Amino acid sequence: MTTKELVAQIQKKKSFLCIGLDVDLDKIPSHLLKEEDPIFAFNKAIIDATHHLCVSYKPNTAFYEAYGLKGWKSLEKTIHYLNENYPEIFTIADAKRGDIGNTSTMYAKAFFEDLAFDSVTVAPYMGKDSVEPFLTFKDKHTIMLALTSNEGAFDFQTKKIDDNELYKHVLETSKSWKNSENLMYVVGATKAEYFTEIRKIVPNSFLLVPGVGAQGGNLQDVCKYGLSENVGLLINSSRGIIYASNGNDFAEKAAKKALKIQQQMKNYIK
Numbered sequence: 001m002t003t004k005e006l007v008a009q010i011q012k013k014k015s016f017l018c019i020g021l022d023v024d025l026d027k028i029p030s031h032l033l034k035e036e037d038p039i040f041a042f043n044k045a046i047i048d049a050t051h052h053l054c055v056s057y058k059p060n061t062a063f064y065e066a067y068g069l070k071g072w073k074s075l076e077k078t079i080h081y082l083n084e085n086y087p088e089i090f091t092i093a094d095a096k097r098g099d100i101g102n103t104s105t106m107y108a109k110a111f112f113e114d115l116a117f118d119s120v121t122v123a124p125y126m127g128k129d130s131v132e133p134f135l136t137f138k139d140k141h142t143i144m145l146a147l148t149s150n151e152g153a154f155d156f157q158t159k160k161i162d163d164n165e166l167y168k169h170v171l172e173t174s175k176s177w178k179n180s181e182n183l184m185y186v187v188g189a190t191k192a193e194y195f196t197e198i199r200k201i202v203p204n205s206f207l208l209v210p211g212v213g214a215q216g217g218n219l220q221d222v223c224k225y226g227l228s229e230n231v232g233l234l235i236n237s238s239r240g241i242i243y244a245s246n247g248n249d250f251a252e253k254a255a256k257k258a259l260k261i262q263q264q265m266k267n268y269i270k
């Protein structure tokens with residue numbers, strides 16, 4: 001998917017919501033456990049109930065890898081279901097990959113070609129040659145960790161090197177990489193006070209913003225400091241939406257939560 005198509009969806013749906021599909025078998029309604037593939041059954045119901053309220057879904061691959069081959073099959077079924085039934089949705093594999101060049105190429109093939117995701121999250125720690133292989137794929141997007149939502153972000157990301165914080169070096173340096181137009185960045189909603197500085201470095205890039213809901217990030221603050229001319233934000237909520245209920249009404253309750261966020265988002269879209 002191109003960035004232009006993503007922006008058009010945001011304008012059409014008046015939403016920049018990304019729903020996280022972080023499926024934990026201990027948390028889903030017990031009646032689904034009788035299904036042949038409970039993870040896929042859960043995802044399908046959530047997607048069917050919420051697709052009109054969001055522009056993106058983000059399965060975190062950890063929640064699938066944890067169940068071995070069966071989990072990977074559920075991930076594959078989920079991305080196929082999305083691509084076949086809701087091709088307008090921007091899909092994110094939250095896998096946080098990145099390695100030496102030839103290995104990164106294989107990661108990129110796995111997520112962009114085999115699974116056909118629109119984007120994948122990548123860690124910047126190994127530098128240019130670990131990220132550039134992802135950037136060569138046309139109309140695919142590489143979402144690089146910049147300033148993460150967790151407390152540990154302060155261990156390294158905000159430490160100063162030559163008078164500037166590490167996350168600023170990550171943003172600035174990555175702009176010079178080949179095909180950098182295919183980059184987006186992860187910035188945590190819990191770090192709203194940093195968005196002004198971040199926008200000075202990447203005024204137009206899309207930012208994937210996790211941390212609203214269960215982690216306490218605030219949608220209003222993120223919008224105040226993070227919105228760009230093209231909206232430029234994908235705000236993610238996972239547990240706050242998908243586990244709104246663990247009864248028979250789980251999908252309906254998830255849709256209610258998503259609607260509440262979308263109703264706030266529409267006020268920010270011109």
Ligand SMILES: O=c1ccn([C@@H]2O[C@H](COP(=O)(O)O)[C@@H](O)[C@H]2O)c(=O)[nH]1
Pocket residue numbers: 020022060094147148149150186187188210211212213214215236237238239240
């Ligand atoms: O900085 C980051 C990067 C990734 N995440 C991921 O986003 C979701 C958030 O889930 P919630 O349930 O809405 O808290 C999850 O998959 C994280 O691994 C993040 O939270 N922060």
